[in-house]
Amino acid sequence: MARKIKLNTVQRKEARKREENYLKDLETRVEEYDPKTANAKFFKDLPISSHTLKGLSEAAFIKLTDIQRESIPLSLKGYDVMGAAKTGSGKTLAFLIPILEKLYRERWTEFDGLGALVISPTRELAMQIYEVLTKIGTHTSLSAGLVIGGKDVKFELDRISRINILVGTPGRILQHMDQAIGLNMSNLQMLVLDEADRCLDMGFKKTLDSIIGNLPPSRQTLLFSATQSNSLSDLARLSLTNYKSVGTKDVATTKGETEPATPKTLQQSYVISELADKLDVLFSFIKSHLKAKIIVFMSSSKQVHFAYETFRKMQPGISLMHLHGRQKQRARTETLDKFSRAQQVCLFATDVVARGIDFPAVDWVLQLDCPEDVDTYIHRVGRSARYGKKGRSLIILTPQEEMFLERLKAKKIEPEKLTIKQAKKKSIKPQLQSLLFQDPELKYLAQKAFISYVKSIYIQKDKEVFQFDKLPTEEYAMSLGLPGAPKIKIKGMKSIERSKELKNSSRKLQALSKADNDGEIRDQTKEVRTKYDKMFGRKNQTVLSEHYMNVTGQQAAPSDDEDDFMTVKRKDHVLNEDELPELSLPSSNRAQRKALSKKASLSTKGNASKTVFDDEGVAHPVYELEGEEDFIKKGDAETQKKAYLEKESEFMNNADSADKALAKEKRQEKKRKRLEAMRREEEGQYSDDEEDDERQVYLGTGNLSDDMHDSDESDAEERPSKRGRFTNTSSDSESDSEDDKYGVTELEEPQTLEDLESLTSRLLQ
Numbered sequence: 078m079a080r081k082i083k084l085n086t087v088q089r090k091e092a093r094k095r096e097e098n099y100l101k102d103l104e105t106r107v108e109e110y111d112p113k114t115a116n117a118k119f120f121k122d123l124p125i126s127s128h129t130l131k132g133l134s135e136a137a138f139i140k141l142t143d144i145q146r147e148s149i150p151l152s153l154k155g156y157d158v159m160g161a162a163k164t165g166s167g168k169t170l171a172f173l174i175p176i177l178e179k180l181y182r183e184r185w186t187e188f189d190g191l192g193a194l195v196i197s198p199t200r201e202l203a204m205q206i207y208e209v210l211t212k213i214g215t216h217t218s219l220s221a222g223l224v225i226g227g228k229d230v231k232f233e234l235d236r237i238s239r240i241n242i243l244v245g246t247p248g249r250i251l252q253h254m255d256q257a258i259g260l261n262m263s264n265l266q267m268l269v270l271d272e273a274d275r276c277l278d279m280g281f282k283k284t285l286d287s288i289i290g291n292l293p294p295s296r297q298t299l300l301f302s303a304t305q306s307n308s309l310s311d312l313a314r315l316s317l318t319n320y321k322s323v324g325t326k327d328v329a330t331t332k333g334e335t336e337p338a339t340p341k342t343l344q345q346s347y348v349i350s351e352l353a354d355k356l357d358v359l360f361s362f363i364k365s366h367l368k369a370k371i372i373v374f375m376s377s378s379k380q381v382h383f384a385y386e387t388f389r390k391m392q393p394g395i396s397l398m399h400l401h402g403r404q405k406q407r408a409r410t411e412t413l414d415k416f417s418r419a420q421q422v423c424l425f426a427t428d429v430v431a432r433g434i435d436f437p438a439v440d441w442v443l444q445l446d447c448p449e450d451v452d453t454y455i456h457r458v459g460r461s462a463r464y465g466k467k468g469r470s471l472i473i474l475t476p477q478e479e480m481f482l483e484r485l486k487a488k489k490i491e492p493e494k495l496t497i498k499q500a501k502k503k504s505i506k507p508q509l510q511s512l513l514f515q516d517p518e519l520k521y522l523a524q525k526a527f528i529s530y531v532k533s534i535y536i537q538k539d540k541e542v543f544q545f546d547k548l549p550t551e552e553y554a555m556s557l558g559l560p561g562a563p564k565i566k567i568k569g570m571k572s573i574e575r576s577k578e579l580k581n582s583s584r585k586l587q588a589l590s591k592a593d594n595d596g597e598i599r600d601q602t603k604e605v606r607t608k609y610d611k612m613f614g615r616k617n618q619t620v621l622s623e624h625y626m627n628v629t630g631q632q633a634a635p636s637d638d639e640d641d642f643m644t645v646k647r648k649d650h651v652l653n654e655d656e657l658p659e660l661s662l663p664s665s666n667r668a669q670r671k672a673l674s675k676k677a678s679l680s681t682k683g684n685a686s687k688t689v690f691d692d693e694g695v696a697h698p699v700y701e702l703e704g705e706e707d708f709i710k711k712g713d714a715e716t717q718k719k720a721y722l723e724k725e726s727e728f729m730n731n732a733d734s735a736d737k738a739l740a741k742e743k744r745q746e747k748k749r750k751r752l753e754a755m756r757r758e759e760e761g762q763y764s765d766d767e768e769d770d771e772r773q774v775y776l777g778t779g780n781l782s783d784d785m786h787d788s789d790e791s792d793a794e795e796r797p798s799k800r801g802r803f804t805n806t807s808s809d810s811e812s813d814s815e816d817d818k819y820g821v822t823e824l825e826e827p828q829t830l831e832d833l834e835s836l837t838s839r840l841l842q
């Protein structure tokens with residue numbers, strides 16, 4: 078925010094008049110601006126305010142990109158805009174500049190409340206947008222806030238009423254709309270959906286409906302993405318009735334188009350490799366590109382975790398990092414920051430960073446696992462070759478997945494075929510086997526990685542590309558260093574369909590990787606998981622595969638769970654399941670209580686199936702009939718009957734009170750937990766749609782620059798760092814310790830793309 082100089086009344090009046098005139102003039106320039114004749118090349122050629130221009134030039138944004146040239150004038154004129162442009166083409170500024178301008182021209186003040194809302198599908202992207210906003214908006218008097226899920230809801234609630242521009246993820250925004258009394262959307266002028274097609278994907282739809290339902294219909298709406306997969310009815314939902322399409326030809330998604338939706342400066346390639354050789358290819362690739370900046374996309378967080386932990390133990394000679402949605406937010410942010418600043422580094426990641434994230438100067442994007450569709454491919458490779466820079470991509474396809482090339486071809490994307498030089502291909506299978514043998518934790522990770530990969534293939538929509546029944550599971554397991562494939566049972570197909578509806582499509586891998594740890598995909602809508610199921614589930618987490626048990630000679634705990642994918646078969650004898658009695662466990666809490674209740678047990682007295690053993694070990698029914706002589710010896714039948722009934726009734730009463738006391742205790746415990754949950758909720762410790770445990774919130778304080786400066790101050794614990802990712806604030810010692818942590822050596826010499834290419838040719842021919 079511009080620093081205010083104290084003025085006297087006359088000076089103030091004059092300044093106000095000057096500003097009024099300036100604003101009127103600006104309005105006229107916007108109205109009269111004709112994009113066709115203007116032929117603008119620079120931001121200064123556009124009808125935008127000096128505040129914004131100053132912010133832009135300080136951030137070194139001088140020349141317009143195509144999408145900015147085409148869309149900004151239309152947005153300034155008040156049209157709804159549907160903007161589609163290739164990855165890295167500058168869409169962020171294309172929607173942020175109109176926001177700043179609109180609110181400036183409307184003479185927006187902190188008392189006018191929320192004027193613009195920017196929705197992003199991921200936290201990382203929301204943070205990035207917020208950073209760009211704080212950079213270019215530094216000379217305006219507007220306030221901005223970022224809500225991406227966080228602990229300190231109170232902090233947010235206190236300030237949210239003063240926020241003019243709010244950037245956030247759908248779940249957290251909706252939560253604020255529900256809870257923050259100060260958050261008044263009735264005045265909202267502009268709504269922006271970045272990665273609009275993703276925002277409209279399944280999973281976000283309902284949340285968005287609820288958000289949009291609360292916004293004034295008169296607002297202006299801007300949608301931006303590098304891919305367009307949504308139907309017009311979706312757009313109509315967002316009241317884009319009178320909208321202008323910009324750049325849609327640029328991202329050819331239909332047959333008639335001649336240009337691919339990927340950047341021209343991106344050199345794309347593919348290799349065919351057996352599934353079991355993919356990790357060898359990856360390792361060899363990394364070894365041949367030690368001076369490059371690489372992102373490797375994998376299909377699940379478990380694969381990322383496994384590859385990261387094993388590769389760093391094998392020390393390929395480059396810094397390794399990993400990033401996925403199951404990490405704590407702080408770790409994710411730190412990795413983003415470090416990766417952005419590093420020059421020679423390899424990041425293993427899931428699709429959580431496939432969209433929108435602007436990592437500077439990525440040389441290579443590798444896709445170890447085939448993406449679910451072409452759009453995901455486009456976004457992944459788009460992390461390289463941004464803003465006209467050169468970049469390269471390599472997708473590793475299994476022979477079964479070759480059909481994916483047809484899918485790409487249909488959208489004019491034709492990567493070049495490369496083959497791997499046999500001499501350069503190094504097998505890491507023996508190393509992986511030995512690592513897993515030494516470290517049970519790694520074996521466990523390998524099993525998890527195996528299971529999540531198999532699951533990820535199973536749930537794919539495109540069954541021609543992802544052929545589940547042709548998966549070479551044994552070979553794949555061996556390639557991870559496992560002695561054999563863990564058993565996997567997949568059932569409850571409906572639940573998969575349902576989870577696809579619940580989660581948006583590209584999050585389905587994450588959703589499924591969160592499925593229970595026993596390797597099963599269950600129909601969670603129907604199946605009632607009892608305490609016993611959960612208990613067995615937990616127990617099985619520590620049980621390794623049958624094959625591993627055989628190799629290490631460890632005794633596996635016998636499991637009662639028939640559905641357990643990792644059941645260890647008895648070595649010494651075989652049980653014929655048909656001969657076993659049918660076993661069942663109570664399937665509901667009520668049935669369990671009933672089964673365990675002493676009172677209920679007593680009601681079944683006389684049941685001859687219950688036996689007791691005497692000192693000689695002879696079994697007797699509990700209520701065995703006494704001989705008549707013995708009975709008469711004890712006295713009169715009526716008295717005996719009365720005494721017996723009194724004894725039984727006392728026993729039942731005691732049992733009853735014990736049951737009641739237990740039930741009361743449980744009720745109190747439940748109440749205590751509920752109150753605890755409410756207390757936590759008040760403190761903002763609940764979760765939102767964007768999953769994960771630890772959240773961060775940094776809201777504007779009514780002053781954009783304050784937001785930036787706060788980051789290094791004492792409340793940094795509460796409000797984590799907001800440093801720009803592209804400013805090098807790290808000390809050498811920091812990076813050293815990072816290397817130590819990873820146990821790898823970072824080579825320091827900078828390298829050109831040409832050098833990289835010559836290195837590459839050593840591996841690829």
Ligand SMILES: Nc1ncnc2c1ncn2[C@@H]1O[C@H](COP(=O)(O)OP(=O)(O)OP(=O)(O)O)[C@@H](O)[C@H]1O
Binds near residue numbers: 142166
């Ligand atoms: N006019 C400009 N001048 C200089 N650099 C620019 C300009 N516009 C954008 N950039 C830079 O280009 C890079 C890509 O911009 P941006 O992240 O907005 O792309 P995008 O189109 O949103 O990409 P994606 O589709 O992947 O989200 C950023 O580093 C940004 O700073």
